[in-house]
Amino acid sequence: MNMEARPLQFSGAANAAAGTAETPAATETPPATKKSGRARRLARATALFAVLGVVAYFTYPWLAARWTHVFLDDARIAANMIAVSSEVSGRIISLPVIAGDKVVRGQVLATIDAASASQELKGLEAQVTGVKSQQDQLRSQQGFVRGQVAAKLQAAEAQIAAAQASHAAAEAALQNAKSQFDRVKALAGRNVLSAQQLDDANARLAAATQQERLTAAGILTARANLEVVTAEEAQIGVLDQQIATFDAQVEALSAQIEQKRIDLGRRDIRAEFDGVIDSTFIDAGEYVSPGTRLLIYHDPSTVWVDASVKETDFRRLTAGAPAQITIDAYPDREFRGEVVRIGEAATSQFALLPSPNPSGNFTKVTQRLPVRISIEQQDGLLRPGMMVEVSIDVD
Numbered sequence: 001m002n003m004e005a006r007p008l009q010f011s012g013a014a015n016a017a018a019g020t021a022e023t024p025a026a027t028e029t030p031p032a033t034k035k036s037g038r039a040r041r042l043a044r045a046t047a048l049f050a051v052l053g054v055v056a057y058f059t060y061p062w063l064a065a066r067w068t069h070v071f072l073d074d075a076r077i078a079a080n081m082i083a084v085s086s087e088v089s090g091r092i093i094s095l096p097v098i099a100g101d102k103v104v105r106g107q108v109l110a111t112i113d114a115a116s117a118s119q120e121l122k123g124l125e126a127q128v129t130g131v132k133s134q135q136d137q138l139r140s141q142q143g144f145v146r147g148q149v150a151a152k153l154q155a156a157e158a159q160i161a162a163a164q165a166s167h168a169a170a171e172a173a174l175q176n177a178k179s180q181f182d183r184v185k186a187l188a189g190r191n192v193l194s195a196q197q198l199d200d201a202n203a204r205l206a207a208a209t210q211q212e213r214l215t216a217a218g219i220l221t222a223r224a225n226l227e228v229v230t231a232e233e234a235q236i237g238v239l240d241q242q243i244a245t246f247d248a249q250v251e252a253l254s255a256q257i258e259q260k261r262i263d264l265g266r267r268d269i270r271a272e273f274d275g276v277i278d279s280t281f282i283d284a285g286e287y288v289s290p291g292t293r294l295l296i297y298h299d300p301s302t303v304w305v306d307a308s309v310k311e312t313d314f315r316r317l318t319a320g321a322p323a324q325i326t327i328d329a330y331p332d333r334e335f336r337g338e339v340v341r342i343g344e345a346a347t348s349q350f351a352l353l354p355s356p357n358p359s360g361n362f363t364k365v366t367q368r369l370p371v372r373i374s375i376e377q378q379d380g381l382l383r384p385g386m387m388v389e390v391s392i393d394v395d
Helices: 002-026 031-068 115-189 195-265
Strands: 069-079 082-085 090-094 108-112 268-270 275-280 293-298 303-310 322-327 330-342 368-374 387-393
Touching: 069 368, 108 293, 115 195, 303 330, 303 387, 368 387
Parallel strands: none
Antiparallel strands: 069 303, 069 387, 082 293, 090 108, 108 268, 275 293, 303 368, 322 330, 322 387, 330 368
16 A cells, blocks of 8 residues: 555656646747737727617616606596586486587586476465465555545544634633623622623523533544544554565565576576586486486596696696696607696695504605696597696706
8 A cells, every 4th residue: 555655646746846847838828819808808898888878878868858857657637527416306307418428508418307396386476476465455455544544634623623613702702701791790780780681691601601611622522533533544554564564475485486486497407518428327217306416527628637746856847837748548649738737735635534643653755746737638539537647847
């Protein structure tokens, strides 16, 4: 074993010596090899620069657009979607339109049964006629009372005048009787006239006194009659109040009649503008109440784009900024518009379910603000709800 190991050791040493002797010759590189290495490095550098140039050529427009434009990919076509609701109660007897129909201003969209409302209107009109008849009766009675009272007033005033004249005559007769009695009494005291003549003068004085009292009472009676007639005249005022009450009833009934006529006018539901029916929610024969939604339609000539912009890009937007719009349904067509309105509050403020933070754990989320962009309708292609992509020039 030992003898076989020695040649191996000697051979390894010899090889090592030989390798040491050959090292200087192996490290020397020929000039041609050096030139080929530099060429390869130059070719690699040239290829790298070429690739970088191609990448820059193709990415520069994208980077420039990102710098000078705000891109929105969650925008939609929007329009005024008008929900038509019933303002009265009743059964739908006609619904001549369905989704997709085009309608013109004034066209009937739905008709609600008007039979009950018509009968109620006739009943109210009959009540007005009855009240006015009662008013006419009171006015006739008032005219009769007014004429009767006027005649009584004249009679009472004439009676007062006659009583006053009679009283004046009675006072004059009484004064004359007193004078005659005094003269007869003086002459009878000198025994010029008899006692019988004194008694006659006394009797005439007493009669004149009673007559004066009677005529004075006649004045009081005539004045009392005048007061009675004056009280009867107050009945005219009572009749005036009753007539005024009926006037108020007529006004109230007239208001109800007008309301019923308005109600009847609302039985035929008509289009307020030219548009397209989007959806109907009821069928003929169904009963509806005030507020029941019947259908939705919109004006296809008036559309716009509603979008939401990130708050980080919001400061870059201004009203009037031009925009390029691409609609998913028509990728080969390009539409143009401009920013017409910028929201004043983030969309999160209008969420039905707000997200309070009572626990103290907070996750910051980039908010969005609404933006409205104008767009022109073209051949009726733009429909509410279509998805669009918007590029807004903010340079």
